[in-house]
Amino acid sequence: MVILDHINMPGFAGHNPLSGPKEEQFGPRFPPMSDAYDKDLRKLALAVGQELGFAEKIREGVYCCLGGPNFETIAECRMLNSLGVDAVGMSTVPEVIVAGHCGLRVLGMSLVTNKAVMDYNSEATASQDEVLQAGKDSARFLEKLIALLVQRIEPNNNVS
């Protein structure tokens, strides 16, 4: 998934990587986040995915950061789904906030490794083994995607 936007759940509870003493040289105290994920880089990632024949596998979506380390309850998944969340993770967002704060253009991509359990009749559970296996299974695909993307970013580097 190419990250279109995020929801920083720990941020709602006051956990933010920008909390603490203000270091003016890194960026403003109250940085905007409405442009956290660079539009041109997102477009490029989707175009490169298409060029490689992966259009079916790659979509844009909203990533929600949770504190973890436990996986979500069914009620939590249902709530997040109703809020417009497409994928859930436990990292990525603090890095993106810090990068955006200091003026870096950000492209975020997240490998969706398992389906959220949304049904009380389901026998499925999230498992770290499944997550790791999905990562291994997609390694070659990700390698191809990122290798071409990095080549293509260079000539576009000054596009704002």
Ligand SMILES: O=P(O)(O)O[C@@H]1C[C@H](O)[C@@H](CO)O1
């Ligand atoms: O990078 P994220 O946070 O999306 O990756 C997930 C969440 C945990 O860090 C870990 C659990 O499998 O992978």
